[in-house]
Amino acid sequence: MTRLAAVFAMLLSLTAPMVWAQETDMTEAVILDGRTADLAEFKWTHRPLIVFADSPYDPAFVRQMDLIKDDLDGLVERDVVVLVDTDPDARSALRQALHPRGFGFVLIGKDGGVKLRKPSPWTVREISRTIDKMPMRQQEIRDSR
Template sequence: MKFLLSALTIFILFATTNSSAQSGMELQLEDYQWENRLLLIFSPSVNHNDFQVMNQIIEEHTEGFTERDLKVFYAAPETDLSIHGTHIEQNSAETISTKFDLSDSAFTVLLIGKDGTEKLRSDEAISSQKLFKVIDAMPMRQREMKRDGK
């Protein structure tokens, strides 16, 4: 049953990715507060090396992202490239860039906790080990793991 649920989640993630990568999504951070952690990836280009590395990391560790209630959003020029997250529309990207003081010309990864605050910022790709270590050390995640018997 757990495998079936994971497979269904992965299917939904990829189905949503393909449809939203074309049009973009208005992102309201408040809509995810207390429900999801967010990984926001801002890149000046989808060809940026760190953007490609993050895409690979997300693809290889989808189960870990799902287990940690982590949703991925990216702001980069639109493309047909398969991205394992949801493309943020321009207006939302600008609002978030202003809120978190991001540069349009720099690569940045932000981890936003379920409480809506910034937990981690990097100007390069973040390994899944580092990302999961930061998340797993959060008090809310500790309670989740205890509740789930992990």
């Protein structure tokens, strides 16, 4: 099974009302199942944005995912990968490490540190502003000039 097919099959297994994926070569934004994700694989290459909810039908979760899908280019530009965990009973490694309560999202920097926690949906623009203030992102902007 190719990597794209495996990711797509994993996304189809989610019971979330949304099912969406793009290329998984990590140059595009991807939405992955956070229940099986390992943050270590993203260290120094991507900024994980982990979206938690107790149900895939949580209105705040649905709103956050809509906001993310509305502006994927902003996330791609900032090397963000979205990890989704809507199953508190699974006791994923992400849940054990980050201890979410209901809906919320956590932004992890490329260095592996928690940079932002929010209990309500944010637009990609708001998330992008936070990322753009990070020293590593400032260096990326300078290097791209």
